[in-house]
Amino acid sequence: MAIIDELRTPLYFAAGAADLAAQQAKKVPALIEQLAADAPARIEAVRNTDPKAVQEKAQAKFAELVGGLDTDLKKLGEQAQDLALRGVGVAAEYAVKAREKYEELAAHGEEAVKAWRGEAAEELTEIAVVVEPDSEPGSEPETKAEAKVEEAEPEAKKAPARKTTTRKTPAKKAVAAESGE
Numbered sequence: 001m002a003i004i005d006e007l008r009t010p011l012y013f014a015a016g017a018a019d020l021a022a023q024q025a026k027k028v029p030a031l032i033e034q035l036a037a038d039a040p041a042r043i044e045a046v047r048n049t050d051p052k053a054v055q056e057k058a059q060a061k062f063a064e065l066v067g068g069l070d071t072d073l074k075k076l077g078e079q080a081q082d083l084a085l086r087g088v089g090v091a092a093e094y095a096v097k098a099r100e101k102y103e104e105l106a107a108h109g110e111e112a113v114k115a116w117r118g119e120a121a122e123e124l125t126e127i128a129v130v131v132e133p134d135s136e137p138g139s140e141p142e143t144k145a146e147a148k149v150e151e152a153e154p155e156a157k158k159a160p161a162r163k164t165t166t167r168k169t170p171a172k173k174a175v176a177a178e179s180g181e
Contacts, residue, residue: 008110009106010106011109012105012106012107012109012110012113013102013105013106013109014109015109015110015112015113016104016105016106016107016108016109016110016112017105017109018109018112019108019109019112020105020108
């Protein structure tokens with residue numbers, strides 16, 4: 001049964017991802033209309049910019065970046081080691097977040113599959129039957145599930161315990177036969 005569960009989770013993940021993608025795809029036409037409405041203003045803004053001014057700003061930022069570099073190699077080495085350790089911590093954090101999102105999508109996929117099959121309504125009915133309290137302890141069961149449980153209980157009480165016997169192996173039989181002769 002564990003193998004089936006191990007196979008279901010990736011399939012539910014795929015179903016959840018597909019369902020989420022379908023939900024997001026429904027939003028695409030509105031985004032396209034918004035981009036089409038904003039496009040003329042953006043194109044006009046790009047036409048009005050001076051290419052020389054943009055180039056000068058980029059050169060100034062580059063010069064500032066190069067001028068700010070530290071030439072102390074020992075200090076750079078320590079910073080690189082510190083950044084590497086931070087990177088490991090961040091990677092571990094992202095791995096945990098990725099696992100959580102995977103589980104969330106798998107759960108979403110399981111719900112989506114149930115909805116596609118129409119099982120969600122059946123499950124709610126089963127839950128309602130289980131939650132519904134009995135009117136009286138001695139009354140007849142109201143559902144088939146309760147009747148089956150009540151029928152199974154007396155049979156479990158009546159069944160006697162089986163006695164187990166040890167069987168002799170062929171080697172023991174042969175030794176017993178030789179010693180008996």
